[in-house]
Amino acid sequence: MGPVESRLNEKLKEGTLLAVLIDPFNVDGSSAERLAAEVERGGADLILVGGSVGAGFKLSEVVRGVKRGSSLPVILFPGNVDGVTPEADAILFMSLLNSLNPYWVIQAQALAAPSVKLSGLEAIPTAYLIVEPGERSAAGWVGSANPIPRRKPELALAYAWAAELLGMRWIYLEAGSGAEQPVPVEMVKLVSEKANLRVIVGGGIRSPEAAKERASAGADVVVVGTHVESGSPYEKVKELSRAIK
Numbered sequence: 001m002g003p004v005e006s007r008l009n010e011k012l013k014e015g016t017l018l019a020v021l022i023d024p025f026n027v028d029g030s031s032a033e034r035l036a037a038e039v040e041r042g043g044a045d046l047i048l049v050g051g052s053v054g055a056g057f058k059l060s061e062v063v064r065g066v067k068r069g070s071s072l073p074v075i076l077f078p079g080n081v082d083g084v085t086p087e088a089d090a091i092l093f094m095s096l097l098n099s100l101n102p103y104w105v106i107q108a109q110a111l112a113a114p115s116v117k118l119s120g121l122e123a124i125p126t127a128y129l130i131v132e133p134g135e136r137s138a139a140g141w142v143g144s145a146n147p148i149p150r151r152k153p154e155l156a157l158a159y160a161w162a163a164e165l166l167g168m169r170w171i172y173l174e175a176g177s178g179a180e181q182p183v184p185v186e187m188v189k190l191v192s193e194k195a196n197l198r199v200i201v202g203g204g205i206r207s208p209e210a211a212k213e214r215a216s217a218g219a220d221v222v223v224v225g226t227h228v229e230s231g232s233p234y235e236k237v238k239e240l241s242r243a244i245k
Ligand code: 1GP
Pocket: 021, 139, 174, 175, 176, 177, 178, 179, 201, 202, 203, 204, 205, 223, 224, 225, 226, 227
């Protein structure tokens, strides 16, 4: 395990962490710098950088901007092989376990692995699971996901156990960016209780209550993206951070 993951584990002893997702498609270096400064001031614990479409060409510029603006860990959340840059602190090295296309399960990872290994970028082995209504999001559509039905938390647990048995240490339960409904609380609870994995939950979380419910259900990291892209990121992050701590 690398230093970033160790630090996250250390911090998790104090409770659920709040991650803000910055999509390079929506910002440039300067706006990423300002946003990162605000979210750090608001109380976020880490910043994820990535997106499903067109993230690659501005990735380094945005990571550099985020690093100028804050001292929080910057972790890549790659949407494809172009989501890798050694300028970040670590990468969620993910497999979209419930994709119907083997490219997203293992081929993209094989194509990206040399860049990660040879650059020394820290990899955090993570299962990525798309939950309904995530098939209507960019990640679900691009990734040809066979989404976990909302009323079948035991299917999410089956994937989580498979991830655990394969040696992964984290799982990201994804309802899709801008989802009408976030991942069900019961699903977060079941996976957190029964699987020996760190649980990240994201997609459609746009209120302190929704964040708090998932933190109370056992989520280790709550991710918010779309909600903090408008209005005052500082105020929104402050509210969310207070709710989950
Ligand atoms: C998307 O889970 C993340 O991959 C964040 O989703 O933009 O809906 O917060 P939102």
